[in-house]
Amino acid sequence: MKDKKACDAMGKSTRAIHLGGLENPIVGEVSVPIFQSSTFSFPSAQDGAARFSGEQTGYIYTRLGNPTINALEENVASMEAGYGGTATATGMAAISTLFLSTLNGGDHVVATDSLYGTTRVLLESELSRFGIRTTFVDTSNPEDTLHAMEKGKTRMVYLETPTNPTMILTDIRRTGEIAHAQGAILAVDNTFASPYLQRPLQLGADVVVHSLTKYINGHSDVVGGMIVAGSSELYKRIRRTLTLFGGTMDPHQAWLILRGVRTLPLRLEKAQANAMQLAVYLRSHPNVTWVRYPGLPEHPQHELAKQQMDGFGAMICFGVKSGLEGGISVMNSVRLITLAVSLGGVESLIEH
Numbered sequence: 001m002k003d004k005k006a007c008d009a010m011g012k013s014t015r016a017i018h019l020g021g022l023e024n025p026i027v028g029e030v031s032v033p034i035f036q037s038s039t040f041s042f043p044s045a046q047d048g049a050a051r052f053s054g055e056q057t058g059y060i061y062t063r064l065g066n067p068t069i070n071a072l073e074e075n076v077a078s079m080e081a082g083y084g085g086t087a088t089a090t091g092m093a094a095i096s097t098l099f100l101s102t103l104n105g106g107d108h109v110v111a112t113d114s115l116y117g118t119t120r121v122l123l124e125s126e127l128s129r130f131g132i133r134t135t136f137v138d139t140s141n142p143e144d145t146l147h148a149m150e151k152g153k154t155r156m157v158y159l160e161t162p163t164n165p166t167m168i169l170t171d172i173r174r175t176g177e178i179a180h181a182q183g184a185i186l187a188v189d190n191t192f193a194s195p196y197l198q199r200p201l202q203l204g205a206d207v208v209v210h211s212l213t214k215y216i217n218g219h220s221d222v223v224g225g226m227i228v229a230g231s232s233e234l235y236k237r238i239r240r241t242l243t244l245f246g247g248t249m250d251p252h253q254a255w256l257i258l259r260g261v262r263t264l265p266l267r268l269e270k271a272q273a274n275a276m277q278l279a280v281y282l283r284s285h286p287n288v289t290w291v292r293y294p295g296l297p298e299h300p301q302h303e304l305a306k307q308q309m310d311g312f313g314a315m316i317c318f319g320v321k322s323g324l325e326g327g328i329s330v331m332n333s334v335r336l337i338t339l340a341v342s343l344g345g346v347e348s349l350i351e352h
């Protein structure tokens, strides 16, 4: 909404803090207000008709658009260097909306095998009901992705990098080349990196999805999702699907997440510095059998992490002696760290 040239020149931290606001503040407010209104009045019947037809800009109804939600969409889309953002009720609403807007019965998807479990179940058990097939491969090996592509059938390659929970990375640029050569789009779940550390659209992806619940909100108090499209065509298609299926975000949720995103750079810098120390400590612990953190030189894709990410993030995966029993013992012994699912909040969580 601000001057385009000034926005283009902004660094990522400046974007996190300054982008996403009202074009014309109402009373000079610094923080974007919560527009807790389900509907918006039209100056006249003719204006209402013009807004519905798209001849006139202006708000109609919160499922279709709301100033607080739009502020968050503008902020995250700008950090991802995308064309436009579409906010959703949860991360899974973002992922399901992406699939529903871009895939048809008979289409084929190639996806990372160690995806976030719920995304895998969605593809395997739900989209399959509509005739959409998925082949899960180790996308960290581009050859596997190449071999899984079905000529004329594969419409999407779907990556998570780094993956939840195995911390495996995939080469986004190389995978984009493979997808595009076969006429498929490349979609990336960027939740584990956040746009502060990785911008898949700049590496050749067509669309990015997020669970905003994690680093972007960062306080373990709200769920939310975002789809950032790289082109206007994809953006319009996604927006249409979301308004029809209805998994929209609400204004208060958007406001909380917008407050969280302002400190994303500071939180993530500190969290990843702490994670590096913890990874080094774990590596030398006598009861730890292995540690997987992209910042450690022995991580299988440490070099790739250095190339395609601006930092190594704050998620660590490790194994302990005595297998399951040892793991349970660690889970039940933590004191400061909380035994809970999720990630990216200001506290540290652990999960088996």
Ligand code: PLP
Residues within 6 Å of the ligand: 090, 091, 092, 093, 116, 160, 164, 189, 191, 192, 210, 211, 212, 213, 223, 224, 225, 342
């Ligand atoms: N993608 C990844 C990588 C996740 O870790 C999660 C949740 O843990 C999701 C998507 C789903 O997000 P949400 O729980 O906000 O629906």
